[in-house]
Amino acid sequence: MNKPFPVPQGSAAQRIEAELRRAIVALDLPPGTRLSEQEIAGRHGMSRQPVREAMIALARARLVEILPQRGTVVVKISARKMMEARFIREAIETAVVRRACSSFDRQSRQRIDDLLGMQEDAARRDDHTGFQRYDEMFHVTLAEGAGCPLAWDTVQDIKAHMDRVCQLSLPGANAMLPLIAQHKAIVAAIDAQDEAKAEEAMRFHLTEILRALPRIEAEHPELFE
Amino acid sequence: MNKPFPVPQGSAAQRIEAELRRAIVALDLPPGTRLSEQEIAGRHGMSRQPVREAMIALARARLVEILPQRGTVVVKISARKMMEARFIREAIETAVVRRACSSFDRQSRQRIDDLLGMQEDAARRDDHTGFQRYDEMFHVTLAEGAGCPLAWDTVQDIKAHMDRVCQLSLPGANAMLPLIAQHKAIVAAIDAQDEAKAEEAMRFHLTEILRALPRIEAEHPELFE
DNA sequence: TGGTCGACACTTGTATGGTAGTGTAGATTA
DNA sequence: TAATCTACACTACCATACAAGTGTCGACCA
Incomplete structure (x- = not known):
């Protein structure tokens, strides 16, 4: 039987992506929230690289918007x-x-x-x-x-x-x-x-x-x- | 009027993703082809990082499959x-x-x-x-x-x-x-x-x-x- | 000769430093 | 006072170095 809530597995990038996705959908990170690779990496005890890869994946899913050289924000609900x-x-x-x-x-x-x-x-x-x-x-x-x-x-x-x-x-x-x-x-x-x-x-x-x-x-x- | 073939723009990662996508769809890279981040990076005169991000995006689109610690291959047509x-x-x-x-x-x-x-x-x-x-x-x-x-x-x-x-x-x-x-x-x-x-x-x-x-x-x- | 073990070459995954672009706040000037 | 200019802090982006896992090939042994 499948676990209803499988433990996060896979690479750090995949784990952090799942976590951010959950937080965004659950509105723990409300629309408009600014996300910093640096800050998230520090808070989860990892480097910026996996966080960055997670951001790119989330941007593809249209959950966040990456503004080059400026920052990343949680997109508002349209x-x-x-x-x-x-x-x-x-x-x-x-x-x-x-x-x-x-x-x-x-x-x-x-x-x-x-x-x-x-x-x-x-x-x-x-x-x-x-x-x-x-x-x-x-x-x-x-x-x-x-x-x-x-x-x-x-x-x-x-x-x-x-x-x-x-x-x-x-x-x-x-x-x-x-x-x-x-x-x-x-x-x-x-x-x-x-x-x-x-x-x-x-x-x-x-x-x-x-x-x-x-x-x-x-x-x-x-x-x- | 839109250009029929817009020049590649944006980040290096986006450019290399577009290029790989084109090559895969055009069958220049036939199914089964093994892709090496290192090799592609060298051939395009950039580091592995942008190539890697492109690979992740292509994996999401199911055009390639990333086998952790083993390699990345162009998926066969199903x-x-x-x-x-x-x-x-x-x-x-x-x-x-x-x-x-x-x-x-x-x-x-x-x-x-x-x-x-x-x-x-x-x-x-x-x-x-x-x-x-x-x-x-x-x-x-x-x-x-x-x-x-x-x-x-x-x-x-x-x-x-x-x-x-x-x-x-x-x-x-x-x-x-x-x-x-x-x-x-x-x-x-x-x-x-x-x-x-x-x-x-x-x-x-x-x-x-x-x-x-x-x-x-x-x-x-x-x-x- | 057949089988096993181990070093090695290769891969992806992660960490870190540096670069270039952008917004902002403070200083400077008319 | 108000407008402009400049230095700075912050960002995403890229390059490089290192770590960890996997398949292979060859040496070694029974």
């Missing part, structure tokens, strides 16, 4: 890019569930049920972190089961524009249980091999965040550009 | 991943043209016509490189005009899995003119605001490469994994 990203994700994931209706890996199907159960537990414990983790695993397993693991790799890249907004939307009272119900609706449609219904269920699920966006932006204008 | 990438690209670009039917930027629409003309010229000159360049610009402009520039950024990332196959398919007798006709069919459907027809035209266009794949793989088995 409502526009967030909506574009959501649109793209919707395009990919609706196509995936359509394919899943034709053929879906049996082992993945079993794992889906396990994940839904664990996600429900996390929701009952009001464990936001665990909930998001299992939510992600749900979508990963969907892509794998449909025979298109590359789809999730792609979604993950653009998700960077969305997950900070998701982070902000979760604490909103009882936001988690409806999401689980939506997951179940998607699975039910796949089981019934009903492509149109599966696509519509996924579309509705991914539109959820769009409904929360105006409120989020109004509550935290300083995080947006 | 027919499976190529088909997955094509599937994802189809999902994104069909969604884009659907959106383009509802509203399409006027300036982009004009640019589309210009590009089609230039692409036709390139085809007549049998200029493969220019043809591919304008082909890419066509799809970029489509995404921009539909108000979703991020879509092309995403496609570009997964296109890495396809580009080399496209490269091999072009020299095939008169492969370019049909592609232009398909582009025109897409534009015509958008002008008519016919979503279903536009989607179908794009789908057909992106299926073209799939039809060529078996022949390509049979002719160059050593490039595939």
Whole structure:
């Protein structure tokens, strides 16, 4: 069984990248924060080089912006890019569930049920972190089961524009249980091999965040550009 | 007007990344080629550091694989991943043209016509490189005009899995003119605001490469994994 | 002759010093 | 006083040196 929270491994550069990514998405490093290679290196007891490589990777993921010879800052949340990203994700994931209706890996199907159960537990414990983790695993397993693991790799890249907004939307009272119900609706449609219904269920699920966006932006204008 | 072939600019790391990317896609560096940071650095008259950063970026794009403490190799073409990438690209670009039917930027629409003309010229000159360049610009402009520039950024990332196959398919007798006709069919459907027809035209266009794949793989088995 | 062990050449990963460009704050001058 | 100029502190960027891991080839031994 996979560890829900694998210990950081690999090179120092990869570890620091994962750590910074987590901190940015969790809003521990709010948009606009200036990042100094020197300072981060010192704080983590390593040299500037691995930190620099991590920065470059994060810049590719559009989580930070490197201004040559000036500095590196955490990018502000862009409502526009967030909506574009959501649109793209919707395009990919609706196509995936359509394919899943034709053929879906049996082992993945079993794992889906396990994940839904664990996600429900996390929701009952009001464990936001665990909930998001299992939510992600749900979508990963969907892509794998449909025979298109590359789809999730792609979604993950653009998700960077969305997950900070998701982070902000979760604490909103009882936001988690409806999401689980939506997951179940998607699975039910796949089981019934009903492509149109599966696509519509996924579309509705991914539109959820769009409904929360105006409120989020109004509550935290300083995080947006 | 944009230069069709902008001079390499930016940091040394970005220049060397662009150069390596080009060489890999053009198959100047065939799959399986071992790349040495040291050797490349020496050949380009720079230190290992910028080369290393370029390698990391290319590894993220899945064009090379870095084996820690062992070496870096150009990844082989995977027919499976190529088909997955094509599937994802189809999902994104069909969604884009659907959106383009509802509203399409006027300036982009004009640019589309210009590009089609230039692409036709390139085809007549049998200029493969220019043809591919304008082909890419066509799809970029489509995404921009539909108000979703991020879509092309995403496609570009997964296109890495396809580009080399496209490269091999072009020299095939008169492969370019049909592609232009398909582009025109897409534009015509958008002008008519016919979503279903536009989607179908794009789908057909992106299926073209799939039809060529078996022949390509049979002719160059050593490039595939 | 066949198998094992070890030095070596090679790789990537990390540390550190120096360079060039940029923003800023203070000094200087009209 | 206000505008301009200059020195400085800070940054990303690059070069170089060192560390750590891996595959290979050859010497050595049973």
